[in-house]
Amino acid sequence: MDTQTSLETGHTDGPFADRSFIEFFAGIGLIHESIASFGWKCLYANDNDPKKAQAYKNNFPSVEIDERDIQKVPVEDLPAAQLATASFPCIDLSQAGGRKGIHAAHSGVVWSFLEHIESLTKLGKAPKFLLLENVAGLLTLHEGASIDILLHEISRLGYAIDLVQVDAKHFIPQARNRVFVIGVKDPELGGSAEMPDTHIRRYKVRQVYDRNRSLPWHFFDFPDLPIRQLQLSDVLLELPDDDPRWWDAERMAYFWDHLEVDHRTRLNNLVKAKATMRITAVRRGRRRGLREQIFNLRADDLASCLRTPKGGSSIQFVVQLTRGDVKVRRILGIESGRLQGVGLPSLSPDFVFPQSEQDALFGFGDAVCVPAVRWVFKHSIESYLTEVKIGAPEQTRMDFEVAV
Ligand SMILES: C[S@@+](CC[C@H](N)C(=O)[O-])C[C@H]1O[C@@H](n2cnc3c(N)ncnc32)[C@H](O)[C@@H]1O
Secondary structure, eight states: OOOHHHHHHHSSSSGGGEEEEESSSSHHHHHHHHHHHHOOEEEEEEOOOHHHHHHHHHHHHOOOOSSOOGGOOOOOOOOOOOOOEEEOOGGSSGGTTOOOOTSSGGGGHHHHHHHHHHHHHHHHOOSSSEEEEEGGGGGGGGHHHHHHOOOOOOHTTOEEEEEEEEGGGSSSBBOEEEEEEEEEEOOTOSSSOOOOOOOGGGGGHHHHHHTTTOOBBOOOOOOOOOOOOOOHHSSSSSOTTTOSSSSSSSHHHHHHHHOOOOHHHHHHHHHHTTEEEEEEEEOOGGGGSSSSSSSEESSSSOOOOOTTOOOOOGOOOEEEEEEEEEEEOOOOOOOHHHHHTBBTTTTTTTOOSSSSHHHHHHHHHOOOHHHHHHHHIIIIIIIHHHHHOOOOGGOOOOHHHHHO
16 A cells, blocks of 8 residues: 555555545445445445345445434544445436425435535545436436535535436446536646536536536546447346246236337237347336326337336336247346346356345345446546556456456
């Protein structure tokens, strides 16, 4: 470890001192899974859902996860660390939750996170980096008021800011459009740089920048997004024809009956062509004023964004065609995990899945996509540290060009 650097950052406790993090809204641990492989060590994790905390412990037994409500955690209980992460609840920011805003009961806990950062700063224990993650809808929520106030608060706490929008579909066959806010406490950053016009900073991100040009922006040098290697067929399980999870004749009749008209035509054409393929489907409808929900098929070899399976429209289905014969079933917990980038031969093969099917669907529905987080992390915080020559322990590094 570089002693000089440790003294500069104020963290001198142990071999991972320069790559230590505390994480809030830790869930089942996919932020942890994303960044631990760069040699980062978690010093503290918090999440008040006992089932998720158990899933977290199964993977990271050395971290004692704090299960208190973040609002009840005294700052004295938080260790000094180089990074603090918050993939905070999205309920109040998304359509499904009524877009109540960043001050509403669920998503508003992000302010507790920022209060902790402020208190740590007063105690001389400010993390050098912040990483926040949430749904892309945050960019436009209430004409941008939610993201604007969030960025202003992060800059008030002394951080230069980057903001990127990354869809997991570039890494994994899942459409999952997310924003990442990266904060860096470095007085040399945050000048008057122009936001580069790249794929991850187009349209809505640029609008945020244009409204908030006076903020201390720092634009990391991200490469082009990768070309995805994994297809839906790499992620979905092959179940035997007689597996009881395939729907019976009655449910299949319901499915055909409730397919969106255009989609029924498409599926009929595939049946006539005796196609062999797998596609995903979701139920949609109530918000468009229909009395019953209807099934929509995807046409792009992707799964739709995973969500916690609380209502009918948040459940996904697999539609399998074998020489024109159609079978349908619900998506499985193991497939949800793979769609978040764990449990695949090339991606976190040893990740321990939550034990029950329901816990897996809930845990992964709410989680982050590991290779997408790794990509963002590698090209921002990791590249910053590499430039200032703080080496990660070599034995814990992976070849992420292969992994992502
Ligand atoms: C979007 S999920 C984060 C998922 C996580 N990144 C993962 O990989 O599983 C938000 C998490 O915040 C937790 N949470 C919500 N309100 C909380 C509170 N008041 N205190 C602590 N945790 C809370 C939820 O239990 C949930 O796991």
